Amino acid sequence: MRKTTKAVKGAGGRMAQAEKPTPPYNLAPAATLSRIESLADTILHEVGVAIEHHPPSLEALRNLGATIKGARVHISGARIREFIRDKIPQTFTWHGRTPDTHLNVGINAPPVFAPVYGPPKVKRLNGEIIERATIAEYEEFIRLSDAAPALGTTGFLTCFVHEIPEPVRHIKMAEAHLNLSDKPFMGTVFSPTATHEVIDLLGRPPPHPATCNLLHLINSTPPLRYKQNPLECLHAAASRGEGCIITSYMMMGATSPLSIMETLAQGYAEILIGLALTQSFGAGSPAVFGLYAMPFSMQYMVPIFGNPLANQVQMIGMQLARRLNVPARGDGGVTSAKTDDAQAGYEGGHATLSAVMGGADIVMHSAGWLESGRCADMQKFTRESAFLENITLI
């Protein structure tokens, strides 16, 4: 039985943001971090990063001293670090609809927990599988996120919305966030037009710099590539002072080298480019550093979510972010389990604990992720969001 969700705004479960663990867990020694940065600088200088079909990005990077060869940008990593230093806010305020829902995100704030992002299908509380999720499930996830005290945000795209046609889909989704919760939510990157339209929907931007209404998930396309759509969405968001989470999401052995250190170097190089663009298009606009990778199975041709190597990568990634004084994204709850079983429990639990102990400023996918990200599970969502109320106790 599918129930229709009534569009009535909930009470909004809220808890005081807890403190970060002190100190964050520094897995890699400083010499290793320097080596990764140096490797990344070599990659940026010698191999370059492809920037596809976006002249404003090429122009911005040329202004930072880049050499453009075809679509590949060769640039000095040191120059980017110098450029972004003191521009990207260490801590920023992510505005909800009411002052008590505003979130501080960054080095001087507790971790913010966000729900799962991206699955096409949904598993409802009664176990029913909705293969092609609709706005009804989407609204249910907004209600669940709104009610969960540990979740600071209702996220975005907690599941895909299949039945609403593309030109208005993002508007209907954003309206659902606005109608059902006062908590801050994320922007859309379906297209630059969509990005602008959702920013327009929110009305007046919050005071610039170091505040935003929306955080946009901008991903590179590893190895060493940015495609046109994310670049245009990055441009749309940052030029209007809105926030971007710049993420390199790599599959070790497929879209990055097999080994952790070289993967970290590639990801760091990609993220530096994205961070530079946010500050070129909107100096002082919020930006978050997100470096994540998981092993890729050569046998089954799939990424292995929940593997402990991914936690090692994200923890060292957060150390690299701290050396830039840029807020860091972590990834919690990820697992390749197909139901919410013991595997889901320990894989997702370890990811979340690694993110928190590693010092993540915002933790994506921290509730509801199932089946390598193909399913948003409401049962796992409620279990995890309850559990997150205690996570910062370890």
Add this chain to the structure above:
Amino acid sequence: MRKTTKAVKGAGGRMAQAEKPTPPYNLAPAATLSRIESLADTILHEVGVAIEHHPPSLEALRNLGATIKGARVHISGARIREFIRDKIPQTFTWHGRTPDTHLNVGINAPPVFAPVYGPPKVKRLNGEIIERATIAEYEEFIRLSDAAPALGTTGFLTCFVHEIPEPVRHIKMAEAHLNLSDKPFMGTVFSPTATHEVIDLLGRPPPHPATCNLLHLINSTPPLRYKQNPLECLHAAASRGEGCIITSYMMMGATSPLSIMETLAQGYAEILIGLALTQSFGAGSPAVFGLYAMPFSMQYMVPIFGNPLANQVQMIGMQLARRLNVPARGDGGVTSAKTDDAQAGYEGGHATLSAVMGGADIVMHSAGWLESGRCADMQKFTRESAFLENITLI
């Protein structure tokens, strides 16, 4: 269908001991640790610790300057620290039957993983529950521990053995360890006679100091009490150069204060007494520091295993151990889940990860613990022992 286990020694799964995470996670700042030590010193001085019916322990503590009032011992914590410093080995060798099964345990060695200890009942791989476990299940656990590359030891008392009469039970159990595996195993604390008899069974002691054949689980009885039997077993083990894990296992709100800091202070005070006794009876004998506590539910009158507060306690406990230069015990795999489900996955997984990241030198209960320790689950055992092969990757 119950199968009979044949007493044929297995091949003995072994992996190279992995490295410890570097550095261990220091949850509490140094000032907090000093405060806990100072609180403990006040407890030892003003309240004292009860030593029940064991004149040799009273005598040993009197030699360290203690004042005895009835059965309560009032003593200087600083004096105990001075006494044990440089006596307790930072790292010791726990002997198996063959040189390649020897384990290094301590500050300069990787963590050693031990199976669950203590449950009366067993859940077999086919799901069958054996309410009163027998030597058949016990032998099966020895085989499983022997075959698991990540487990360095076959432990002891992985389940209770009900049908063998008390006078020979420990002998039959120890013989099973010797017959089925070359890996080191733990001593018994059923009675001091039993402790001696199992030590005798192993024949010649390994070279003293900093080596042992057997590690004995010696628990205080919180709050602030040592009962006669553990004291006599401690005396039996340490006087013959064998090892002791001195543990305070507290229920916050029942056998210790509700709050973490005061619980840590009480546990630290109790453990200092036990450590002092090991070195009084056998200077240089291996000793391990074990501080664990979980919240006690006033509503249900049971300890809440798997609660994140317990992980906070054990991580700070390990920091206190490091300040003494004494090897630290951690507790992995503990959960109050009644089957090996998502709760068992994340609670047990968090406990194990906290133990490893906290820098545990030996992790008790790291495979098979179920149902608040009342059940040894073979399925969870195999899942966890496989998982432990990667745990030190985070």
